Amino acid sequence: MDPVVAGDSALRSAEDSAVSDGRGVTVRREVQIEALYVVHYQPMLRTAMLLMGGDSAAEDVVQEAFIRVYGSRSNIRDPDRAAAYLRVTTINLARNALRRRLLAARHPPGPPAIAATPEERAMAEVRGVLVVRALRQLPQRQREVVVLRYYADLSVAQTARALQISEGAVKSYGSRGLARLAVLLKELR
Numbered sequence: 001m002d003p004v005v006a007g008d009s010a011l012r013s014a015e016d017s018a019v020s021d022g023r024g025v026t027v028r029r030e031v032q033i034e035a036l037y038v039v040h041y042q043p044m045l046r047t048a049m050l051l052m053g054g055d056s057a058a059e060d061v062v063q064e065a066f067i068r069v070y071g072s073r074s075n076i077r078d079p080d081r082a083a084a085y086l087r088v089t090t091i092n093l094a095r096n097a098l099r100r101r102l103l104a105a106r107h108p109p110g111p112p113a114i115a116a117t118p119e120e121r122a123m124a125e126v127r128g129v130l131v132v133r134a135l136r137q138l139p140q141r142q143r144e145v146v147v148l149r150y151y152a153d154l155s156v157a158q159t160a161r162a163l164q165i166s167e168g169a170v171k172s173y174g175s176r177g178l179a180r181l182a183v184l185l186k187e188l189r
Helices: 003-017 025-051 057-071 079-106 118-137 140-151 156-163 167-188
Strands: none
Touching (some): 025 057, 025 079, 118 140, 118 167, 140 156, 140 167
């Protein structure tokens, strides 16, 4: 007998034989998910392994697919659709894993940072203290814009929304703040 057909009949028999304990529907759905796992785990694992080139991460993909089906069990009323939903979820998760792998291959991590000497760490700390002192001397709005734009890495639009000012004001305060910050840092050295 075809495993998919066997799986569908197992799900139907699980539904028919579920015992009601006052939660009725919950128990039946959990039995359905268990039957779905028993019947479809190996075929889904083979599918994921073939899609991912025999990768051991295929197991993670299949487990995640079952978790998602379990989380959506209240939306799945027909046992035939549960198997299809599981299959589609497995395929989509495998595709996403492959995309992440390709992206990581295109952008490998840089070389590990060389441990700073005690002198370098001390100088970095002094520079950080100087920047904080200089920032404290800026007018409040300039300081807010500089911190949000250049330390929090927000865009002009995001900074404008956060501070409830116009984008032009963000650009103006940012420009004046950076110029003043440069002068203050020279004075503090």
